[in-house]
Structures are given as C-alpha cells and as structure tokens.
Amino acid sequence: KNEVEQSPQNLTAQEGEFITINCSYSVGISALHWLQQHPGGGIVSLFMLSSGKKKHGRLIATINIQEKHSSLHITASHPRDSAVYICAVRWGGATNKLIFGTGTLLAVQP
Amino acid sequence: GAVVSQHPSRVICKSGTSVKIECRSLDFQATTMFWYRQFPKQSLMLMATSNEGSKATYEQGVEKDKFLINHASLTLSTLTVTSAHPEDSSFYICSAQTTSASLSTDTQYFGPGTRLTVL
Numbered sequence: 520k521n522e523v524e525q526s527p528q529n530l531t532a533q534e535g536e537f538i539t540i541n542c543s544y545s546v547g548i549s550a551l552h553w554l555q556q557h558p559g560g561g562i563v564s565l566f567m568l569s570s571g572k573k574k575h576g577r578l579i580a581t582i583n584i585q586e587k588h589s590s591l592h593i594t595a596s597h598p599r600d601s602a603v604y605i606c607a608v609r610w611g612g613a614t615n616k617l618i619f620g621t622g623t624l625l626a627v628q629p
Numbered sequence: 630g631a632v633v634s635q636h637p638s639r640v641i642c643k644s645g646t647s648v649k650i651e652c653r654s655l656d657f658q659a660t661t662m663f664w665y666r667q668f669p670k671q672s673l674m675l676m677a678t679s680n681e682g683s684k685a686t687y688e689q690g691v692e693k694d695k696f697l698i699n700h701a702s703l704t705l706s707t708l709t710v711t712s713a714h715p716e717d718s719s720f721y722i723c724s725a726q727t728t729s730a731s732l733s734t735d736t737q738y739f740g741p742g743t744r745l746t747v748l
Contacts, residue, residue, distance in 0.1 A: 554739070560667075560720055562739035605672065615661065615726060617737065619672040 522546050525606050525620040532627050538593040540623045542606030545587065552617065553580050553591045554605040562605075565591070596627045632656055633725050635740035642713055643748055650708045650743045652723030658703035659725035663737060664696075667720040679706050713747040720744050 523544045532538050542551070553565040566573050566580040568589065573580050577596075582589040593600055606620040632655040642648050652662055661680050665673040677693075679685040679700035687693045695717075697709040706725075710717050721744075724737035 552736075559741070560722070560744065561741040562722065562724075564736055564739065567736055607673075616663075616675055616678065617673075619674075621672045 521621065522618050523606055523608055523620040525623050527623060528621065529624045530626070532596050532625070534597055534627055534629050536596050538596050538625065540591045540604050540625070542589045542620055543587060544608050546608065546610060546618070548608040548610060550609045551582055551589050552607040554607060556603040556605060556622070598627045598629050601626050631738045633723065633738045633740040635723055635743050637743060638741065639744045641746045641748065644714055645712055647709055647711045648713055648745060650721055652706045652708070652725070652740050654704045654725045657727050660703065660728050661726040662700055662706040663724045664698060664708050665722045665724070667722060673722060710745065715747045718745055718747045
C-alpha cells in the first residue's frame with residue numbers, strides 16, 4: 520500500500536463542473552503539497568498546506584490532519600485545467616523529502 | 630520569482646554514452662536541490678538530495694556511480710547519467726529549495742524536466 524493514495528486516478532468532467540480530488544496518507548507529515556503537471560511534464564506547485572484551507576482563484580485546498588486527508592477542489596472547471604494533479608507529503612521529521620501520490624489525470628471537456 | 634530551468638529539455642543518446650543534465654535556479658539561491666525520475670504514468674521517484682558544496686545523498690536503490698550529482702554552486706546542480714542504457718530512458722525532474730526569506734522555504738520549486746531517450 521502506498522503511503523500516499525489519491526482518488527480518483529482518472530477523472531473526466533464537463534466544462535463548468537465542480538471537481539474534487541482526494542488524497543489520503545498514512546505517515547505523520549509536516550506539510551502537504553498539491554502539484555499540477557501538464558502534458559509537457561513541467562510541474563507547478565499549487566498549494567502547500569499544514570492545516571486548514573487555502574484558496575487561489577478557482578482552486579481550493581483543504582487538509583484534515585487528524586483524518587490524514589486532503590482535498591483539492593476546482594470550481595467552474597475549464598479545459599485548461601486538464602492536467603495531472605499530484606499530492607505530495609513532507610514527512611514530519613527533520614527530512615525535507617517529499618512522498619508523492621500517483622496522481623489524478625483530469626480531463627475537462629468543453 | 631523562483632524559476633528553475635533544466636537543460637536540455639530533451640536528449641537522445643546512444644547506449645554507453647554519458648549524458649549531463651543541468652538544473653539552475655535562475656533568480657534565487659538553492660541551498661538544496663532534489664533529483665527525481667518519472668516513468669510513464671507513474672509518480673515522481675526521488676533519486677537524490679544534494680546540498681551545495683557537499684556530497685549528494687542517494688535514495689536506496691539508486692546507483693551513485695551511475696547517476697553522478699554535483700551541486701557546485703548555489704544556482705547549479707548537474708546530474709550525469711553515465712554509461713546510459715535503454716532502461717535509463719525516463720523523465721528527469723529537478724527541484725530546488727531555498728533558505729531565502731523572500732521565498733517560501735518549505736516549497737520545492739520544480740524545473741520543467743528533461744526527457745532522456747537512450748537508443
């Protein structure tokens with residue numbers, strides 16, 4: 520079992536739909552990252568969370584430390600949101616290494 | 630701010646040759662750089678962590694003699710794949726972390742990646 524699990528693995532949505540991607544982890548963490556990887560491969564860091572909720576434009580990320588769960592929401596989805604969304608956690612120890620989920624492939628159709 | 634570049638973006642080489650990939654932090658000093666590889670439809674796998682001026686720390690199962698990492702300055706780290714074989718074909722991504730107070734010190738800033746194909 521992976522230490523970081525994402526669901527769903529694949530998601531197809533119609534433009535305008537509200538999208539939720541989930542991430543569960545089994546290790547103690549100091550922070551959780553949501554990353555976006557476009558087809559060309561480049562990765563963009565969307566959020567870093569250690570508690571609560573963050574919002575940036577149409578993106579919202581939440582984390583529940585007790586339940587070891589985080590969600591990434593996209594409101595009013597658009598085809599340009601099509602990408603792989605990756606959850607990554609940083610261990611709670613002195614290390615700054617990240618453990619990555621396998622990603623969620625999102626396709627938003629016009 | 631916080632731009633990380635990689636060069637080359639794509640490289641094709643013959644089996645047995647060595648390939649060097651550069652990772653640069655363009656507008657900040659990277660005290661720590663990470664090297665990842667990613668196989669198709671799989672997640673990123675950490676290969677090694679490098680701190681400027683010291684030897685890289687390799688993850689278990691990663692051959693340090695095959696994947697040579699040098700972090701000679703605060704803006705440049707290089708990964709050299711020595712005696713490349715077809716199974717080394719992969720997408721290699723670097724990321725950089727900083728202690729600069731003007732940026733998030735907890736965030737890894739990712740490069741665009743280098744696609745290596747070994748024939």
